Amino acid sequence: MKPLEAALAGIVLLCLCGCAGSFEPVSSFFRSGPWWQAAQADELRVRARKWEARNELGMAIEHWRLVQRITADGGEAGREISRLQKTIADAAKTHYQKGITALGKNKSVAARNYFLAALQVNPGYEPALKQIRRRFSPFPFTVYQCVAGDRPATVADKMLGDRQMAFIVTWFNHLPEDRDLTPGSVLILPKWKGTAPPKPREKQAPNWLAEARNRLAENDLEGALAVAREADASDPDVQELIHTLHLRLAAQRIDALELAEAGKFLAAVPDGFEGKQELAADLVATRQHKAVERDLGRARELFDQGLYAQSLDQSEALLNRVPDSRHAAELAAESRYRLALDHYDHQRYLSARAVLVDMEIGHAAGAALKETVHARLIDLAQFHYRNGVKHFINEDLQKAIAEWETALACDPNHAKARENIANARRLQQKLEALP
Amino acid sequence: MSSRCIRFLGKLSLALVLASGLLMPQTVHASESRAPRPPLPHLVRARLGDTPATLAQRYLKDASKGWMIAEYNDKSDFSPGEAVLIPKRAFRLGGLHPDGIQTVPVLVYGEIGGDSRQEQDLSPKDFRAQMKWLAVHGFVALTPQQLVDFMAFSGQLPYQAVLITADTESQSFYKQAVPTLREFGLTATIFIAAGKVGRKDTMTWDQIRQLHREGFSIGCRGRNGRSLLRQKRGQSFQANFNWIASELHQAKQEIEAELGQPCRYLAYPEGRSNGLIAATAAKLGFSAAFNRLPGSTPFFADRFAIHRTRIDHSMKTAQFGKLLTPKIAMDLNR
Numbered sequence: 001m002k003p004l005e006a007a008l009a010g011i012v013l014l015c016l017c018g019c020a021g022s023f024e025p026v027s028s029f030f031r032s033g034p035w036w037q038a039a040q041a042d043e044l045r046v047r048a049r050k051w052e053a054r055n056e057l058g059m060a061i062e063h064w065r066l067v068q069r070i071t072a073d074g075g076e077a078g079r080e081i082s083r084l085q086k087t088i089a090d091a092a093k094t095h096y097q098k099g100i101t102a103l104g105k106n107k108s109v110a111a112r113n114y115f116l117a118a119l120q121v122n123p124g125y126e127p128a129l130k131q132i133r134r135r136f137s138p139f140p141f142t143v144y145q146c147v148a149g150d151r152p153a154t155v156a157d158k159m160l161g162d163r164q165m166a167f168i169v170t171w172f173n174h175l176p177e178d179r180d181l182t183p184g185s186v187l188i189l190p191k192w193k194g195t196a197p198p199k200p201r202e203k204q205a206p207n208w209l210a211e212a213r214n215r216l217a218e219n220d221l222e223g224a225l226a227v228a229r230e231a232d233a234s235d236p237d238v239q240e241l242i243h244t245l246h247l248r249l250a251a252q253r254i255d256a257l258e259l260a261e262a263g264k265f266l267a268a269v270p271d272g273f274e275g276k277q278e279l280a281a282d283l284v285a286t287r288q289h290k291a292v293e294r295d296l297g298r299a300r301e302l303f304d305q306g307l308y309a310q311s312l313d314q315s316e317a318l319l320n321r322v323p324d325s326r327h328a329a330e331l332a333a334e335s336r337y338r339l340a341l342d343h344y345d346h347q348r349y350l351s352a353r354a355v356l357v358d359m360e361i362g363h364a365a366g367a368a369l370k371e372t373v374h375a376r377l378i379d380l381a382q383f384h385y386r387n388g389v390k391h392f393i394n395e396d397l398q399k400a401i402a403e404w405e406t407a408l409a410c411d412p413n414h415a416k417a418r419e420n421i422a423n424a425r426r427l428q429q430k431l432e433a434l435p
Numbered sequence: 436m437s438s439r440c441i442r443f444l445g446k447l448s449l450a451l452v453l454a455s456g457l458l459m460p461q462t463v464h465a466s467e468s469r470a471p472r473p474p475l476p477h478l479v480r481a482r483l484g485d486t487p488a489t490l491a492q493r494y495l496k497d498a499s500k501g502w503m504i505a506e507y508n509d510k511s512d513f514s515p516g517e518a519v520l521i522p523k524r525a526f527r528l529g530g531l532h533p534d535g536i537q538t539v540p541v542l543v544y545g546e547i548g549g550d551s552r553q554e555q556d557l558s559p560k561d562f563r564a565q566m567k568w569l570a571v572h573g574f575v576a577l578t579p580q581q582l583v584d585f586m587a588f589s590g591q592l593p594y595q596a597v598l599i600t601a602d603t604e605s606q607s608f609y610k611q612a613v614p615t616l617r618e619f620g621l622t623a624t625i626f627i628a629a630g631k632v633g634r635k636d637t638m639t640w641d642q643i644r645q646l647h648r649e650g651f652s653i654g655c656r657g658r659n660g661r662s663l664l665r666q667k668r669g670q671s672f673q674a675n676f677n678w679i680a681s682e683l684h685q686a687k688q689e690i691e692a693e694l695g696q697p698c699r700y701l702a703y704p705e706g707r708s709n710g711l712i713a714a715t716a717a718k719l720g721f722s723a724a725f726n727r728l729p730g731s732t733p734f735f736a737d738r739f740a741i742h743r744t745r746i747d748h749s750m751k752t753a754q755f756g757k758l759l760t761p762k763i764a765m766d767l768n769r
Binding site for chain 2: 032036037040043044047050054055056058059062063065066069070112116119120123129132133136137138139140141164167168171172188189190191192211215218219220222223226227
């Protein structure tokens with residue numbers, strides 16, 4: 001029976017090979033086949049929700065479709081897909097309707113953006129794409145449907161404003177010039193109003209101002225500025241547009257924290273121009289903020305290098321300048337704690353206490369360390385006090401006073417040490433006064 | 436014997452159940468709907484050392500599409516065993532993002548390292564610095580066909596995409612700029628004035644064919660590279676129009692004859708045109724035409740007036756970087 005079982009196993013394996021096509025896909029099949037894929041469902045659900053949170057609903061749907069495919073239970077995925085499909089359909093329709101309304105109010109830029117928004121949520125939403133193509137995506141041709149009696153010259157007259165342009169009608173439509181045109185036939189013509197032939201060596205002055213305004217509406221500030229600079233600089237409208245662009249660019253640079261650039265743009269705007277004063281104040285505030293961030297960064301670097309004393313100095317200096325800087329206060333507290341801890345670890349308890357004097361009340365670890373240091377100093381004070389007593393008994397007043405002074409330094413409230421020092425000094429004076 | 440038979444049947448059933456279990460999850464929903472749906476991304480398991488490029492080579496048969504995998508998964512580093520989705524189609528048509536739309540910068544270079552000191556000249560050193568900047572910052576150099584597909588709302592471009600063009604047929608460009616482009620793995624579109632090819636200090640047709648074979652796109656800049664807006668003194672408008680049509684038609688035919696492929700892209704000579712010239716170009720079979728006005732291109736821009744930003748010696752690398760900073764322009768009224 002064993003050979004039969006082996007043969008059976010071989011058949012099953014061959015079947016799988018047949019399913020997969022070759023041995024490489026077979027290894028892939030076992031490595032990342034349906035079991036593994038099904039185990040990724042949770043990860044895909046997370047990704048789907050992330051895309052949805054970013055408003056990329058098409059991506060979210062694709063992820064849910066994948067979840068539906070790889071899991072046996074597609075109930076949740078199916079519900080999510082239906083919900084998202086409805087959201088997409090509603091959003092696309094709403095944006096489209098708003099676009100149509102904006103068109104009715106002659107707000108073409110707003111209309112275009114609504115149509116684009118509709119396409120963003122649903123790239124297959126044909127009405128929005130048609131509107132974009134028809135109204136905002138220029139193409140060099142226009143079409144004309146012939147009526148009875150049309151000839152190339154009459155069409156040229158109607159469409160190009162000059163009968164002499166008949167040769168253009170014929171060239172674009174491969175027609176003989178003097179032929180009657182069939183009513184209903186469609187001609188293509190250049191989208192160009194050739195009312196008069198361009199005169200030799202005469203440049204057609206482009207409307208730089210209009211072009212610059214279009215760029216501004218598209219938020220292409222650099223492009224708008226470049227185009228505006230081509231326009232007549234003596235025109236007050238051009239000047240105003242350039243100042244506006246400089247202000248917008250300055251604001252953009254401030255947002256990007258490119259303050260030197262922002263300053264240059266701002267300097268190009270005359271004082272008193274609307275919005276300059278506010279932006280200048282904004283620039284000053286941002287500069288201050290940036291300086292604070294820079295100094296805080298340096299203090300953090302020092303902290304990371306273990307230079308807690310320097311980090312504490314930097315952050316305290318920063319706090320003096322900006323008392324309400326929460327980050328500086330936190331860094332100062334942490335630096336203070338680490339510095340004190342360092343002193344404590346090296347048994348420099350007095351230094352640790354000195355550092356901890358200004359410890360923030362809310363810093364739990366700092367408060368605990370303060371108590372520990374205090375307790376250690378009390379113990380030390382007692383130790384030095386006893387040493388002092390021993391020296392006193394041995395009649396070595398100098399050493400006794402030194403020990404009691406150390407005890408007093410460790411514990412300024414050590415009353416006996418204070419009293420003994422006074423007594424010892426008096427005794428010392430008496431002894432010195434003896435002949 | 437009978438007990439062995441029962442054991443065998445049990446093992447056979449187990450094998451069948453396992454085999455059906457292997458196949459079931461993928462097929463269970465296959466019959467739910469017969470309506471055509473966009474292809475779903477392929478879910479794969481990353482291997483040790485996998486990058487978007489290696490995954491793209493393995494699953495899309497094109498390493499240059501690594502950016503699609505990186506953008507679809509919103510990351511570019513994959514650890515072994517990690518789930519990676521391989522998109523099977525464009526997923527952001529027209530560069531539409533929730534925050535706005537992608538616009539594509541198109542650069543136009545003139546002479547690189549030539550003897551003349553024209554305004555558009557750029558030293559090979561500066562050109563190299565700019566190409567290096569593009570490569571270091573992960574920019575993908577496009578072909579004009581990719582830009583046209585993007586504008587037709589049927590293609591998607593990487594977030595960091597740029598179309599590099601040059602209005603020249605000079606030998607100095609071939610010798611100074613082309614090696615730099617090759618070095619950084621960038622492609623470019625070279626608009627040539629067909630009538631000038633083969634003259635002194637210009638490229639030969641053999642050199643142009645070689646560039647074409649290497650993947651550079653060859654476009655047309657008219658026959659003599661002279662502005663089509665110029666009209667000779669005393670010339671009638673009809674004669675002038677015939678000259679424009681012939682200038683474009685002859686140049687197109689000459690390039691097509693030399694390269695054995697349709698020439699679909701036009702750069703208006705001297706970057707200037709009007710509606711009539713644009714319509715003439717479209718009628719003659721060009722798919723897109725480029726002028727020399729600054730600005731970048733959204734998908735719905737005029738395909739016969741694509742803006743290009745001129746890069747010359749006055750542009751510093753920092754400015755260049757700023758110009759190329761990918762941006763999502765426009766507030767979509769959200």
